[in-house]
Amino acid sequence: MTTYETGGRVAGRTVIVTGAARGIGAACARRLVAEGARVVVADLLVEEGKQVVAELGDAALFVELDVTSESAWQDAVRQAEEIFGPVTGLVNNAGVVHVDPIEELSESDYRKVIDVNQVGVFLGMKAVIGSMKRAGTGSIVNISSIGGIIAFPRILGYVASKWAVRGMTKAAAQEFGPHGVRVNSVHPGVVSSEMTADSDRSHGMVDHQPLGREADADEIAALVLFLLSDESSFSTGSEFVADGGYTTA
Known part of the structure; x- marks a missing residue:
């Protein structure tokens, strides 16, 4: 885990991060x-979420959230607004x-x-857009995958969902842009x-990419921070790839 000095790049903003108990989500939080x-x-x-x-x-609040439940999303947004x-x-x-x-x-x-990776993203965007419209500003970052740009065998649902997230992002960007989101x-x-x-396949993927290593979750969090901050103020509906050059082949 990396230690950071407070820089204020997203000072005063309220951000919901799903899957935030560990991995990329915890690094983002x-x-x-x-x-x-x-x-x-x-x-x-x-x-694990309460430990984070x-x-x-x-500056943090834990909410137990099933991303496939619209009512759970509504409750999470309500709690966020009431407290932050x-x-x-x-x-x-x-x-x-x-994998199969x-x-x-x-x-x-x-x-x-599909329910978690795709429907969960839809419900999340639907749940927060009202709050963002009232604030007059907002930034949504949908975590897809290189599996949303290229394909891999034996993970059909994952690939389908991540390609969907890529398209949903573009459609939402068109709808939300006029509202400053x-x-x-x-x-x-x-x-x-x-x-x-525990995935030998994942470890083996990095052997022939230009940067021959796995990413650290903090490196993905840095990209997410950029997209949530005003530093990316003219970027919307776009894909940001962080794959060590894997998809250049």
Whole structure:
């Protein structure tokens, strides 16, 4: 974990980060608080999420959130507004992957991935846009993947959902732009995290990319911070790739 000095790049903003109990989400929460934001740490991992909040102090709030539930999203936004004020940032980071060849992939397993990775992003954007409109500003960062730019076998649901997030980002950017709200997608390659810790395939992917290593979650968080800050004020509807050059091949 990296230690940062407070720089105020997102000072005074209220940001909801999903899947924030660990990995990229936790790294985003830490970086955003260090830069002056008030962060809602949203996750189904209650104990781990509360540990992140305990570390971050009064600038953070834990909310147990099932991203596939519209009512849960509405409650999360309500809590954020009551405690911190209007929501002006959202990081749709929660995600799952299921590995199986297509002929063995069950409908229920496919739908679970779509529900979390794609429907969850839709519900998140729908839930926060009213708050952002009232504030007159906002930035949404949807975490996709290089699996939303190229394809990989045996993870059909994941690839489908991440391509969908890429398109949804562009459609939302067109709708929300007139209200001062920007929407961009981030496409990480292999990131050192709980999701990839036991994956020989993920580790092997980096062997032939220009930067021959996995990313650290803090490196993705730095890109998310940029997109939530005014430094990216003319960027919307765009893909931001952080993959060590994997997709250049």
